[in-house]
Amino acid sequence: MTDQNRIILYYSPQSRATGTRVLLEELGAPYDLHVLNMKAGEQRQPAYLAINPLGKVPAIRHGEALVTEQVAITIYLADLFPQAGLTPALNDPLRGPYLRWIAYYGSSFEPALIDKFMQREPAPITQSPYADYDTMLGALEAQLSKGPYLLGERMTAADVLWGVAFSWTMMFGIVPKKDVFVRYAERMTARPAFQRITAADAEMAAEHAKAVGG
Numbered sequence: 001m002t003d004q005n006r007i008i009l010y011y012s013p014q015s016r017a018t019g020t021r022v023l024l025e026e027l028g029a030p031y032d033l034h035v036l037n038m039k040a041g042e043q044r045q046p047a048y049l050a051i052n053p054l055g056k057v058p059a060i061r062h063g064e065a066l067v068t069e070q071v072a073i074t075i076y077l078a079d080l081f082p083q084a085g086l087t088p089a090l091n092d093p094l095r096g097p098y099l100r101w102i103a104y105y106g107s108s109f110e111p112a113l114i115d116k117f118m119q120r121e122p123a124p125i126t127q128s129p130y131a132d133y134d135t136m137l138g139a140l141e142a143q144l145s146k147g148p149y150l151l152g153e154r155m156t157a158a159d160v161l162w163g164v165a166f167s168w169t170m171m172f173g174i175v176p177k178k179d180v181f182v183r184y185a186e187r188m189t190a191r192p193a194f195q196r197i198t199a200a201d202a203e204m205a206a207e208h209a210k211a212v213g214g
Helices: 017-027 072-078 095-117 133-144 159-173 179-189 192-213
Strands: 007-011 031-035 060-063 065-070
Touching: 007 017, 017 031, 017 060, 017 159, 017 192, 031 192, 065 072, 065 133, 072 095, 072 192, 095 159, 133 179, 159 179, 179 192
Parallel strands: 007 031
Antiparallel strands: 007 060, 060 065
16 A cells, blocks of 8 residues: 555544544554544644534545545445455445445434434424434334344445444443344444454543543
8 A cells, every 4th residue: 555545534532433443444444543632622623623614523534535424434435445345336236225324324313313312302203304213213223133234244334333333322321222233233343443443542532531631
C-alpha cells in the first residue's frame, strides 16, 4: 500500500468511531488516527468543525476525499478494500440487501433509539422515519433470525456496524436483550478486531479523563 491509500480516521474512544476503527482492522486497511479528546471538547473546536460542522466522529479522509456519516463511511471503506470480502459486488444479488441494512441503521434505528433514550413521544406513524420502535426492532429480529449474520451465512461490513451497535445499546438497556440480539452481538464482539480496539479504547479513554482531571 502506498501513502495515498492510507486512511485518516478522526477518532475518539468509546464513541461511534469505535465501529469504524474495528472495520478498518477487519479490512486490514492502513490507517492513522487523528484523536480528539471529546471530554475536553476538542470536537467543538474550529479546527475539527472545519472537518465536520456537526462536531461528530467518525470522519475519514482518504486522499482528497473527506467522508462523514457512519453509514457512508462503512460503505466507502468496504468498497475501497474489496479484497477483504466484506462487501458484495455491484452485480451480487446480496448487494441490495447489504445496502438496505446499512442504510436502515442511520435512517431507522438511530432515530428510534434516540427517541427511546430521551423518552420522547415519536412522531405519528405516517410521519415517523422508522414507523414505531417495536416495528423497527421487530424487522431486525426477523432478519437476524435467518442466519448467523444479517445476510445469512455471509459476514459483511454491515455486521461490524450492527454488532458494535447492539453491544452498546444492550449494555445501556436501550435495546432489550433478546436471545437473537445477544447471540449476534456476542458473535461479533468476540472477534479479535473488536477485542483489540476495545482494550485500546479503554486505555485511551482513561488518558483523556486524566488529561481533563476526570
